[in-house]
Amino acid sequence: MKNSIAAIILAAGKGERMKSDKPKVLHEVACRPMLGYVLDLVKQLRIKRYVVVVGYQYQQVKAFLPASASVAIQRNILGTADAVKQALPLLSGFRGTVIVLYGDNPLLKPDTVKKLIAHHTETKAAATLLTAQMDKPDGYGRILRDSYDVICGIVEDKDADEYQKTIKEINTGILCFEREKLARYIKRIKPNNAKKEYYLTDIIEMLYKDEYVVESIKADDPKEVMGVNSRVELAYANKIMQQRIQENLMKNGVTIVDPDSTFISWDAKIGTDTVIYPFTVIEKDVKIGSHCSVGPFARLRPGTRLDDFVTVGNFIEISRTKIASGSRAKHFGFLGDARLGHSVNIGAGTVTANYDGKHKNTTIIKDKAFIGSDTVLVAPVVVGKQARTGAGSVVTRNKNVDDFTTVVGVPAKPIKTKMR
Numbered sequence: 529m530k531n532s533i534a535a536i537i538l539a540a541g542k543g544e545r546m547k548s549d550k551p552k553v554l555h556e557v558a559c560r561p562m563l564g565y566v567l568d569l570v571k572q573l574r575i576k577r578y579v580v581v582v583g584y585q586y587q588q589v590k591a592f593l594p595a596s597a598s599v600a601i602q603r604n605i606l607g608t609a610d611a612v613k614q615a616l617p618l619l620s621g622f623r624g625t626v627i628v629l630y631g632d633n634p635l636l637k638p639d640t641v642k643k644l645i646a647h648h649t650e651t652k653a654a655a656t657l658l659t660a661q662m663d664k665p666d667g668y669g670r671i672l673r674d675s676y677d678v679i680c681g682i683v684e685d686k687d688a689d690e691y692q693k694t695i696k697e698i699n700t701g702i703l704c705f706e707r708e709k710l711a712r713y714i715k716r717i718k719p720n721n722a723k724k725e726y727y728l729t730d731i732i733e734m735l736y737k738d739e740y741v742v743e744s745i746k747a748d749d750p751k752e753v754m755g756v757n758s759r760v761e762l763a764y765a766n767k768i769m770q771q772r773i774q775e776n777l778m779k780n781g782v783t784i785v786d787p788d789s790t791f792i793s794w795d796a797k798i799g800t801d802t803v804i805y806p807f808t809v810i811e812k813d814v815k816i817g818s819h820c821s822v823g824p825f826a827r828l829r830p831g832t833r834l835d836d837f838v839t840v841g842n843f844i845e846i847s848r849t850k851i852a853s854g855s856r857a858k859h860f861g862f863l864g865d866a867r868l869g870h871s872v873n874i875g876a877g878t879v880t881a882n883y884d885g886k887h888k889n890t891t892i893i894k895d896k897a898f899i900g901s902d903t904v905l906v907a908p909v910v911v912g913k914q915a916r917t918g919a920g921s922v923v924t925r926n927k928n929v930d931d932f933t934t935v936v937g938v939p940a941k942p943i944k945t946k947m948r
């Protein structure tokens with residue numbers, strides 16, 4: 529199967545309905561551009577040959593693609609058929625099945641596509657569509673069937689008449705073609721429609737008229753095939769993606785006390801027996817060990833690394849910071865560009881002043897240090913092993929606190945050194 533399948537990913541559209549300067553496929557779902565999920569899908573299906581069609585702001589979209597991707601540029605965004613046409617020269621010499629995927633389908637799962645490809649291969653159809661039954665089919669192309677229930681065409685929402693609008697079987701946009709037929713028919717598509725675009729979907733009626741077999745399978749879950757065209761749909765896709773991400777974590781032994789008020793990035797790594805309390809936000813590139821306690825109201829930003837048995841409590845923001853096992857930061861504060869050893873205690877209101885207006889600087893807090901409430905650590909600075917800072921102290925830049933030393937005041941000065 530591997531060698532006879534190639535994919536075309538359509539990602540050239542502006543996404544008019546998003547009302548955005550950013551290309552639609554780069555809008556994020558759970559911290560990842562939608563197109564990322566589609567690229568992942570192609571990878572999971574082990575499809576080696578694929579072409580991404582880019583157009584609107586194509587430099588930005590290209591920058592997001594792996595260097596190895598083959599890219600076709602659609603100079604004028606004239607519709608899905610025109611987009612596919614731009615990709616075909618890059619698949620020259622390829623014989624077999626082409627699957628068309630859309631960059632605005634972030635929720636599509638590999639199993640569904642596998643079923644589609646399998647059905648297409650078994651039936652040897654000229655084309656096979658993935659369709660879905662939707663309670664609210666508005667906006668989607670509708671599947672037209674003849675009196676024998678055979679697919680005879682697709683009508684776009686904007687071109688549909690009153691009756692056609694009542695059809696609830698929709699075109700998901702995902703379809704398989706035999707390359708040679710696709711190449712032949714695509715040339716014949718004309719922009720005879722409300723949007724004056726070249727519709728890929730018009731091929732279906734042409735194939736039917738020429739008595740070719742068009743097959744279809746229905747997606748089990750219509751949510752999976754939703755196309756994201758607007759910010760409202762983007763929010764909905766985020767909701768569904770959150771459910772998937774969180775359920776997957778829970779299956780793997782993470783407690784999420786209130787999934788509805790929790791936001792977790794697609795790539796978060798969280799160990800078993802860690803508890804995530806409500807209103808916690810975990811952004812991309814965050815790794816959390818086992819037996820940790822996070823939140824309520826914690827915000828973990830990119831580059832956060834928590835070892836096992838770490839507690840981060842409420843109203844704390846952590847960014848580009850590594851915290852070793854057994855350390856605690858239980859109350860409000862900010863830790864940025866910091867490295868904490870094990871069993872460190874961070875008092876309420878502690879702030880690492882990491883930014884001096886030009887650079888982000890590092891704060892190092894060594895094993896078993898005890899940072900008093902309301903301490904400000906002006907980076908770059910090092911707080912030594914088992915050192916302590918008094919409440920309200922301001923440790924100024926480069927005034928490192930030695931191991932076993934206590935500092936107090938503004939600016940902080942040592943008051944005593946423990947016997948070793």
Ligand code: UD1
Pocket residue numbers: 538539540541542553581583602604605606607608610611630631632667668669670682684698699700701726727728729754755756757
């Ligand atoms: C399309 C289908 C519709 C289907 C729906 C499913 C057509 C004509 N319509 O409508 O039947 O129900 O998807 O979600 O195919 N694109 C390009 N170049 C273009 C135009 C679009 O690359 O010239 C890309 C877009 O970036 C997007 C995808 O193709 O990823 C689909 O385009 P979009 O405009 O969202 O189509 P829909 O109106 O949603």
Ligand code: CA
Pocket residue numbers: 632755756757
């Ligand atoms: Ca769409």
